[in-house]
Amino acid sequence: MSDEPGIKKFMFVNRKAPYGTVYALEALEVVLITAAFDQDVSLAFLDDGVFQLRKGQQTKGIETKNFSPTYRALEGYDIEKLYVEKEALAARGLTEDDLLVDVTVLDRKALGALMDEQDVILSF
Amino acid sequence: MKFGILVNEGPYQHQASDTAYLFCKAVLAQGHEIFRVFFYHDGVNNASRLTEPPQDDRNIVARWSKLAEEHGVDLVVCVAAALRRGIKDENLAPGFRISGLGQLVEAGIQADRLVTFGD
Numbered sequence: 001m002s003d004e005p006g007i008k009k010f011m012f013v014n015r016k017a018p019y020g021t022v023y024a025l026e027a028l029e030v031v032l033i034t035a036a037f038d039q040d041v042s043l044a045f046l047d048d049g050v051f052q053l054r055k056g057q058q059t060k061g062i063e064t065k066n067f068s069p070t071y072r073a074l075e076g077y078d079i080e081k082l083y084v085e086k087e088a089l090a091a092r093g094l095t096e097d098d099l100l101v102d103v104t105v106l107d108r109k110a111l112g113a114l115m116d117e118q119d120v121i122l123s124f
Numbered sequence: 125m126k127f128g129i130l131v132n133e134g135p136y137q138h139q140a141s142d143t144a145y146l147f148c149k150a151v152l153a154q155g156h157e158i159f160r161v162f163f164y165h166d167g168v169n170n171a172s173r174l175t176e177p178p179q180d181d182r183n184i185v186a187r188w189s190k191l192a193e194e195h196g197v198d199l200v201v202c203v204a205a206a207l208r209r210g211i212k213d214e215n216l217a218p219g220f221r222i223s224g225l226g227q228l229v230e231a232g233i234q235a236d237r238l239v240t241f242g243d
Binding site: 006008010016022023026029030033034036037039119120122123124 | 204205228230
């Protein structure tokens with residue numbers, strides 16, 4: 001749990017592909033607002049959520065906004081703790097090099113331990 | 125204990141709203157407090173007063189309104205998610221109010237537990 005009074009540890013768990021449903025896009029909106037409240041924010045990507053960070057997204061064909069550049073802008077909001085589940089990457093034939101931002105790759109067990117330390121977990 | 129509730133799915137399509145409602149009832153029945161229920165994603169559709177389910181079905185929207193009326197539960201609909209889906213003050217059911225995502229973050233900060241209902 002967070003040691004600083006008034007600051008909680010918020011982890012956003014992203015489990016869904018970036019397009020197809022609106023969860024990923026609307027999750028990002030909450031992430032940005034939470035950072036504005038000066039909370040301790042981290043993001044975890046697992047399951048199909050790892051596709052949210054895939055390089056080279058092109059959405060013209062589905063007439064949907066490509067919001068992936070926003071992940072690169074997170075640093076500007078002091079959001080630097082991005083965790084990706086190792087097993088989820090491997091299951092989808094992806095490596096860290098396929099991702100558009102710097103992340104920390106953790107195995108399932110380590111990510112679980114990290115979740116245990118959080119005050120608030122929001123899963124989208 | 126003080127609970128914050130997040131509802132991420134629309135009514136009738138998904139059980140999340142039903143379960144969230146029943147959870148709220150159980151929380152209150154046991155003497156706990158609901159700090160706020162926040163509606164996000166398609167969850168904002170729970171606030172449409174234009175909803176008219178068949179008579180032999182539960183009225184999900186009216187149920188939420190009744191909860192607000194009887195227990196003073198704060199029902200907040202995310203403005204950005206609501207406008208995307210055509211939920212505005214003019215079609216908002218009683219007991220709901222439209223506000224920003226900051227209300228969700230505040231619920232996370234103030235409540236002892238923030239419980240999410242949805243996929």
